Amino acid sequence: MDKFELKLDQAARAAWMSYVGGLTQDEIAAQLGVSRPGVQRLLALARQEGMIKVHIDHPISTCMALGRTLEEHFGLAFCDVVPAASQGVESAAYYLGVAAAERIGRLVERNAPLTLSLGSGRSVRAAVEALDRTERPQHRFVSLVGNVARDGSANRYDAVMLLADKIGGQRFLLPAPVVAESLAEKNALLDQRLFRAIAEVAKASEAAFIGVGRIDRRATLFQDHFISESELEELLGLEAVGELLGWPLNSRGEVIDCSITRRVTSLPLEHFGKHLTVAIAGGNDKAPAIHAALRGGWLKGLITDEAAARRIVDQLPTT
Amino acid sequence: MDKFELKLDQAARAAWMSYVGGLTQDEIAAQLGVSRPGVQRLLALARQEGMIKVHIDHPISTCMALGRTLEEHFGLAFCDVVPAASQGVESAAYYLGVAAAERIGRLVERNAPLTLSLGSGRSVRAAVEALDRTERPQHRFVSLVGNVARDGSANRYDAVMLLADKIGGQRFLLPAPVVAESLAEKNALLDQRLFRAIAEVAKASEAAFIGVGRIDRRATLFQDHFISESELEELLGLEAVGELLGWPLNSRGEVIDCSITRRVTSLPLEHFGKHLTVAIAGGNDKAPAIHAALRGGWLKGLITDEAAARRIVDQLPTT
DNA sequence: TCATCAATCGAGCAAATGATCGTACGGAAG
DNA sequence: CTTCCGTACGATCATTTGCTCGATTGATGA
Numbered sequence: 001m002d003k004f005e006l007k008l009d010q011a012a013r014a015a016w017m018s019y020v021g022g023l024t025q026d027e028i029a030a031q032l033g034v035s036r037p038g039v040q041r042l043l044a045l046a047r048q049e050g051m052i053k054v055h056i057d058h059p060i061s062t063c064m065a066l067g068r069t070l071e072e073h074f075g076l077a078f079c080d081v082v083p084a085a086s087q088g089v090e091s092a093a094y095y096l097g098v099a100a101a102e103r104i105g106r107l108v109e110r111n112a113p114l115t116l117s118l119g120s121g122r123s124v125r126a127a128v129e130a131l132d133r134t135e136r137p138q139h140r141f142v143s144l145v146g147n148v149a150r151d152g153s154a155n156r157y158d159a160v161m162l163l164a165d166k167i168g169g170q171r172f173l174l175p176a177p178v179v180a181e182s183l184a185e186k187n188a189l190l191d192q193r194l195f196r197a198i199a200e201v202a203k204a205s206e207a208a209f210i211g212v213g214r215i216d217r218r219a220t221l222f223q224d225h226f227i228s229e230s231e232l233e234e235l236l237g238l239e240a241v242g243e244l245l246g247w248p249l250n251s252r253g254e255v256i257d258c259s260i261t262r263r264v265t266s267l268p269l270e271h272f273g274k275h276l277t278v279a280i281a282g283g284n285d286k287a288p289a290i291h292a293a294l295r296g297g298w299l300k301g302l303i304t305d306e307a308a309a310r311r312i313v314d315q316l317p318t319t
Numbered sequence: 320m321d322k323f324e325l326k327l328d329q330a331a332r333a334a335w336m337s338y339v340g341g342l343t344q345d346e347i348a349a350q351l352g353v354s355r356p357g358v359q360r361l362l363a364l365a366r367q368e369g370m371i372k373v374h375i376d377h378p379i380s381t382c383m384a385l386g387r388t389l390e391e392h393f394g395l396a397f398c399d400v401v402p403a404a405s406q407g408v409e410s411a412a413y414y415l416g417v418a419a420a421e422r423i424g425r426l427v428e429r430n431a432p433l434t435l436s437l438g439s440g441r442s443v444r445a446a447v448e449a450l451d452r453t454e455r456p457q458h459r460f461v462s463l464v465g466n467v468a469r470d471g472s473a474n475r476y477d478a479v480m481l482l483a484d485k486i487g488g489q490r491f492l493l494p495a496p497v498v499a500e501s502l503a504e505k506n507a508l509l510d511q512r513l514f515r516a517i518a519e520v521a522k523a524s525e526a527a528f529i530g531v532g533r534i535d536r537r538a539t540l541f542q543d544h545f546i547s548e549s550e551l552e553e554l555l556g557l558e559a560v561g562e563l564l565g566w567p568l569n570s571r572g573e574v575i576d577c578s579i580t581r582r583v584t585s586l587p588l589e590h591f592g593k594h595l596t597v598a599i600a601g602g603n604d605k606a607p608a609i610h611a612a613l614r615g616g617w618l619k620g621l622i623t624d625e626a627a628a629r630r631i632v633d634q635l636p637t638t
Numbered sequence: 639t640c641a642t643c644a645a646t647c648g649a650g651c652a653a654a655t656g657a658t659c660g661t662a663c664g665g666a667a668g
Numbered sequence: 669c670t671t672c673c674g675t676a677c678g679a680t681c682a683t684t685t686g687c688t689c690g691a692t693t694g695a696t697g698a
Contacts, residue, residue: 005380012377016402019373020417024654035678040656051377054338057451058331058370061324083332083340098339132376343684354648359686 121211242289253296440530572615
């Protein structure tokens with residue numbers, strides 16, 4: 001056992017004494033024969049290494065009720081609703097990420113090989129960041145959207161690399177922009193053998209965790225220059241309210257046919273009919289986009305927050 | 320939803336924000352619109368109601384190694400070793416109780432009807448106290464030792480009542496002292512229809528969680544006046560080192576035949592051959608008694624602490 | 639309607655925790 | 669063997685949490 005493993009062992013013991021035994025850091029220090037700040041560091045290490053699993057074993061009724069309503073109305077396999085965070089976009093993504101990590105964790109813990117696909121987005125990334133490490137080299141992870149921005153840099157919200165690092169599986173990335181410059185460029189990309197091979201892996205995946213994009217000036221598609229200002233206006237003019245994997249949707253959840261749609265390089269949404277397609281998205285501002293995705297019937301699972309869930313539920317026809 | 324349920328809901332939300340979201344109590348107070356001490360009270364309520372489940376997802380190597388050694392040497396289905404507590408008997412029982420509650424919880428969570436039997440003892444009681452509530456009215460819980468002390472009061476360490484309250488199952492208590500005043504009294508008790516009915520339920524149980532008693536002046540049998548001082552000396556003279564369900568054992572784990580043994584009203588240990596019989600006991604002083612029970616082959620599972628485990632392992636023949 | 643009692647609240651204080659900074663130690667390289 | 673760099677430690681300080689006590693509010697009974 002090397003030094004780091006000894007450290008982890010001691011951190012586990014300190015964590016056990018603190019969280020289970022209810023001892024103070026001073027008490028633990030006395031028993032382990034280290035200083036009080038040393039115990040503090042051991043506990044911090046235990047938290048950082050993801051050893052401490054906290055589960056709140058009591059449903060929050062309002063979140064549960066919202067989730068049940070959305071499951072029933074849209075025929076979802078599940079809908080997890082986390083408490084709303086009112087402190088900024090990062091912490092909202094973190095809450096969603098923790099809940100999503102629990103779902104992803106349950107899928108990847110099995111031994112039979114699994115092919116899992118990921119979209120992009122801040123919440124999808126947060127989910128992978130919140131996921132604990134494990135060793136399942138038999139699994140495969142594949143990107144559903146291109147991981148290259150228009151300037152050639154990697155997509156900042158792509159998480160397949162990190163997921164494969166954590167779980168040890170094979171990784172399949174799309175070296176392409178989500179929206180091509182032209183129809184010719186898109187066709188050239190789709191014709192590439194690498195592209196077709198990755199598309200086949202994606203089609204074979206059992207589950208997909210994806211974000212939901214909004215269509216406004218803060219949309220990633222616009223901010224990362226995949227579409228121009230005039231194209232944004234075109235989408236808004238066609239009443240686009242959101243996007244899934246780059247495909248723009250109107251409020252009924254229909255993919256809008258326009259010049260942008262023809263240049264999207266992602267696998268068409270129709271291919272995901274048999275997948276467990278799970279969206280990870282929340283926030284008041286995202287509610288219209290999430291609602292559209294639900295109405296379009298593209299989703300089998302949803303991980304959202306209270307703010308978005310409430311806003312969607314408020315707009316459902318009453319029965 | 321009544322006021323207490325609203326309170327529990329709010330406590331769950333505060334707990335989620337604190338333990339999962341990592342927010343401070345001031346931050347939670349701002350979001351929930353209550354005072355900071357109010358949040359502190361909500362978190363205290365959440366802890367008191369057992370909503371917060373903490374699991375340390377990393378083994379402590381020394382505990383694990385001791386457990387594996389004892390499993391292999393004595394052919395146990397499992398051996399859980401918790402870190403030693405050095406702060407007094409109550410906290411040692413608490414550590415053992417938490418680990419045992421996890422095992423009991425896994426058994427009772429199933430839906431198929433289960434019959435579970437319990438011995439008595441401080442650690443058995445601590446296990447039931449640490450167990451979370453659930454609703455399984457189809458289960459049955461039965462006492463393995465009489466729940467009546469010599470003066471007619473209820474056994475202070477009997478936990479079947481509490482267990483049945485928490486899980487909602489049927490309860491079968493033995494209205495008898497663990498050691499009768501005389502052989503005639505014992506025979507009269509065993510002849511009672513109620514007694515025989517409860518004994519049949521106990522025989523039908525799949526698992527039994529029992530304590531291990533010591534034989535010295537601090538033994539419960541002596542302190543609660545089931546045996547006299549001269550009888551204690553008799554047991555010590557016969558080299559009794561421990562007891563299971565009132566049955567005294569020598570260091571080889573054999574039940575000692577003597578005047579006390581003939582008056583014990585519990586089900587004889589031979590009846591438990593096919594049960595998952597799990598002892599919950601720890602502490603340096605209990606090590607000889609636990610070791611005797613192991614050598615006698617009476618146990619299929621053990622939940623102990625590091626101090627006891629190390630002392631037993633140190634006495635095993637080396638190979 | 640008023641008085642009393644119980645429950646809950648928040649201010650404030652003590653205890654516990656989280657983090658920073660200066661120092662020391664160990665290992666590696668020259 | 670010496671020097672330098674990186675890591676870890678403990679003292680100390682700032683922040684957070686746990687708890688107590690006095691005050692307030694609400695409910696119940698006369």
